[in-house]
Amino acid sequence: MIHQEQLRFNQKLLSQFYQVETPHHFIFDVDSTHFQTYGHQYGNSFNAHYQAQGFHPLMVFDGMTGDCLKVELRAGNVYTSRNVVSFLGPVLSRYKKEFPLNYRIVRGDSGFAHKELYKLCETLDTKYLIRLKANATLYRLAQEVTGDLLADCSLQYSQQLYGEFDYQAKSWDRPRRVIVQVRRKAGELIPDYLFLVTNMETRPEMVVNLYAKRGTMENYIKECKNGFRMDKVSHKHLMTNVNRIQLVVLAYNLINGFRRLTLPREFSNMQIETLRTKLIKIAAKRVKQSRRILFKLCSHHPYKEVFHHCLKTIQAIQLE
Numbered sequence: 213m214i215h216q217e218q219l220r221f222n223q224k225l226l227s228q229f230y231q232v233e234t235p236h237h238f239i240f241d242v243d244s245t246h247f248q249t250y251g252h253q254y255g256n257s258f259n260a261h262y263q264a265q266g267f268h269p270l271m272v273f274d275g276m277t278g279d280c281l282k283v284e285l286r287a288g289n290v291y292t293s294r295n296v297v298s299f300l301g302p303v304l305s306r307y308k309k310e311f312p313l314n315y316r317i318v319r320g321d322s323g324f325a326h327k328e329l330y331k332l333c334e335t336l337d338t339k340y341l342i343r344l345k346a347n348a349t350l351y352r353l354a355q356e357v358t359g360d361l362l363a364d365c366s367l368q369y370s371q372q373l374y375g376e377f378d379y380q381a382k383s384w385d386r387p388r389r390v391i392v393q394v395r396r397k398a399g400e401l402i403p404d405y406l407f408l409v410t411n412m413e414t415r416p417e418m419v420v421n422l423y424a425k426r427g428t429m430e431n432y433i434k435e436c437k438n439g440f441r442m443d444k445v446s447h448k449h450l451m452t453n454v455n456r457i458q459l460v461v462l463a464y465n466l467i468n469g470f471r472r473l474t475l476p477r478e479f480s481n482m483q484i485e486t487l488r489t490k491l492i493k494i495a496a497k498r499v500k501q502s503r504r505i506l507f508k509l510c511s512h513h514p515y516k517e518v519f520h521h522c523l524k525t526i527q528a529i530q531l532e
Contacts, residue, residue: 219282219458221462222280222282222458222461222462222465223306225462225465225466225469226279226281226465227310228469228531229277229279229465229469229472229473231531232473232529232531233472233473234311234314235274235276235277235314236314236315237276237314237315237316237317238274238276238307238311238314238315238316238317239274239275239276239316239317239319240272240273240274240275240281240300240303240304240316240317240318240319240338241272241273241274241275241319241320241426241428241429241432242270242271242272242296242299242300242318242319242320242324243270243271243272243320243321243429243433244268244269244270244271244292244323245268245269245271245433245437245443246259246261246262246264246266246267246268246288246443247266247267247268247269247285247442247443247445248262248264248265248266248443249265249266249267249288249445249446250265250446251446251448252448253267253445253446253447253448253450253453254448254449254450255267255285255286255287255288255450256287256288256445257287257288257289258288258289259288259289260289265288266288266445267285267286267287267288267445267453268286268287268288268289268290268292269283269284269285269286269457270283270284270286270294270295270296270299271283271284271433272299272300272303273429273432273433275319275425275426275428275429277468277472278428278432278468278472279465279468279469280432280436280461280464280465280468281303282299282303282461283442283457283458283461284299285445285450285453285454285457291323292323292324293323293324293325293326293329296324296326296329297326297328297329297332300318300329300332301332301336304316304318304332304333304336304338305336308336308337308338315339316337316338316339317338317339317340317341317412317422318333318338318339318340318341318342319340319341319342319422319423319426320340320341320342320343320426321342321343321426322342322343322344322345324342325342325343325344325345325409327381327383327384327385329342330342330384330388330409330411331385333411334411339410339411339412340409340410340411341408341410341412341419341422341423342408342409342410343406343407343408343409343423344390344407344408344409345407346405346407349379350379350390350392350405350407351405353377353379353390353392354375354377354392354394354405354407356377357375357376357377357392358373358374358375358392358394370395370396370397370398371394371395371396371403372393372394372395372396373393373394373395374391374392374393374394374416374417374420375391375392375394375416376389376390376391376392376416377390377392378390379409388409388410388411389409389410389411389412390407390408390409390410391407391408391409391410391416391419391420392405392406392407392408392416393405393406393408393416393420394406406420408420408423435464435483435484436460436464438483438485439464439483439484439485440460440463440464440484441460442457442460442461442464444456445457467484467487470522471487473525473529474521474522474525474526475518475521475522476518476521479491479518490515490518491515491518491519491522494509494510494513494519495509495510496508496509496510
């Protein structure tokens, strides 16, 4: 099928990028989003969380590079973690085989607190860092490790405490490590709790800081939607929409690789709309000769040096 061929092509594209610059760590940020629809597309449904009609796709990005590793279009009314094991399994297996010595982490919010996902990561020698939904047992265990310290703190100042304990939900086959962050703002009596389940051995403060950086994935999703119109799923046939999304994934990764590997540091964080304006959509004069066609660019282009820097960098890249 065209869809599977595009997935393999995306893997080959990312492999080419890794030849130039291979990250020391891979952080698999998994999340779901909403593609709103306005017609009679096959598979669209009403999503109560977003209060809109559409699809509810599953996405995974590399938190270190911003590359889009995989997207799966799903019906609009499925739960967040639906099919997450079959979705992530092939990705984690491939990276374990190709990069066995690299540190690999799966990061997700409470919608992905699923026992089968924990087992998948443990089987494939991958670390995971996933938020848990709070319950009475977690609150009780958190108060046992942080309650005395929090009671001694003054209400005049904001407080932030960390702790850890072993916890086993009823559906789990064994206890797992849970990190807790307790924050109380100045003048407030009731603190806020953050619970994270993980198999990492890092200090609780570092685990919480690593989870906090998960917010960058929202920017990746926003870039896919606003910069590449990934959420434009207007065709009535599901497979047509699926194939279009995979083409958008290729376009996004191609630009992201160009941005990461060729642009100067001050341009590497620019969004696609800015790059189009400054480096891609450039006015030129077309001159046709007997054996070639020339494109004459403006000599006073304000980003001429950056343009030449990109060309030289691309020419210097050696790929197998």
